[in-house]
Amino acid sequence: MPLRTHVLVAAILVIVATYLQAGPVHSYRDKPDEWLASGDGARVLSNILSWQTRDGGWWKSYDCEKPYDPNTPRDGGGRGTFDNNATWSELRLLARAFTETQRPEYRAAFDRGLRFTLAAQYPNGGWPQQYPHPDGYAKHITFNDNAMTSVMALLKDIADAKPEFAFVDDATRQQCRDAFDRGVTCVLDCQVRVNGKLTVWCAQHDEQTLAPAKARAYELPSLSGGESAEIALLLMRIEQPDDRVKQSVHAAAAWFEANKLTGIRLDKRDGDTVVVEDPSAPPLWARFYDLETGKPFYCDRDGIKKGSLAEIGRERRNGYAWIRPFGQKFLDAYPKWAERHGPVPTAAAQ
Numbered sequence: 001m002p003l004r005t006h007v008l009v010a011a012i013l014v015i016v017a018t019y020l021q022a023g024p025v026h027s028y029r030d031k032p033d034e035w036l037a038s039g040d041g042a043r044v045l046s047n048i049l050s051w052q053t054r055d056g057g058w059w060k061s062y063d064c065e066k067p068y069d070p071n072t073p074r075d076g077g078g079r080g081t082f083d084n085n086a087t088w089s090e091l092r093l094l095a096r097a098f099t100e101t102q103r104p105e106y107r108a109a110f111d112r113g114l115r116f117t118l119a120a121q122y123p124n125g126g127w128p129q130q131y132p133h134p135d136g137y138a139k140h141i142t143f144n145d146n147a148m149t150s151v152m153a154l155l156k157d158i159a160d161a162k163p164e165f166a167f168v169d170d171a172t173r174q175q176c177r178d179a180f181d182r183g184v185t186c187v188l189d190c191q192v193r194v195n196g197k198l199t200v201w202c203a204q205h206d207e208q209t210l211a212p213a214k215a216r217a218y219e220l221p222s223l224s225g226g227e228s229a230e231i232a233l234l235l236m237r238i239e240q241p242d243d244r245v246k247q248s249v250h251a252a253a254a255w256f257e258a259n260k261l262t263g264i265r266l267d268k269r270d271g272d273t274v275v276v277e278d279p280s281a282p283p284l285w286a287r288f289y290d291l292e293t294g295k296p297f298y299c300d301r302d303g304i305k306k307g308s309l310a311e312i313g314r315e316r317r318n319g320y321a322w323i324r325p326f327g328q329k330f331l332d333a334y335p336k337w338a339e340r341h342g343p344v345p346t347a348a349a350q
Helices: 003-021 039-050 088-101 104-119 144-159 170-190 227-235 243-258 314-318 328-341
Strands: 264-269 272-277
Touching: 039 088, 039 104, 088 104, 088 144, 104 144, 104 170, 144 170, 144 227, 170 227, 170 243, 227 243, 227 328, 243 328, 272 314
Parallel strands: none
Antiparallel strands: 264 272
């Protein structure tokens, strides 16, 4: 093997090893209170503060076990992001840390991060993947990987004065309530109608038209069996839903019920993911459903739709969550919610 190739391979292995050993912030989010006040907790939190961007957010794929090195290239051009659990995870952790320790630097970082989050919201109520000045598909209203729903859940918990956010002042809490309400309007406006009938959502929507939009080459405009479940669960958290919210949740439940994949399960064979028949398997859902045919589809990086998982290459087949029990948690919670809130009045369901 040529020396240049040896050097390249060694460099790649170092990068991979660093990534695998990295301590992502969401892995610390549920640490016990005593850890937050410990020396180890203070060290990790100090590192997290060092990674906060100038604008107040955080980027993804950094190692919480290490402080920020100015020579480290930041992904996304150094813009904060809500992708991969970023920013909203830091805010939840910092809120708990401040509540436990009263250390002012935690409060200051939380306040900056919350201002960043509120400023990132579009006038139509949606959130982009990155902020400020997002480009490419990062401009889209991003439900992908539950980015927007996680931001909205955070704002709702602040607005509802959950114990870890008791320090937030009333005016800021009202800002969070208003932002959450605008987010709900955006969610309802984005819900896709097919032949006049409400269905579910795409993983991302155009920030101007709200139409289903493309992200990466294999993430085409579609009906999302993944992100849509979390969106519906978030709507179910609204204490006094109006008729439009009720209509949305009922429609989502009908869609998930009609589009579950039964009689199959995923299996691993020689490290490869395969779909096998199994009449006793619990239901699964595809990540993406075609907007016109309503059928599941799968893609390689060429963006060409395929009708089965077996038709795409091994790399994408095993490197993406194409089929999962996405809708089960939502459908399990739905009957109790529907019993409590009742059917949608006929006029509202039109």
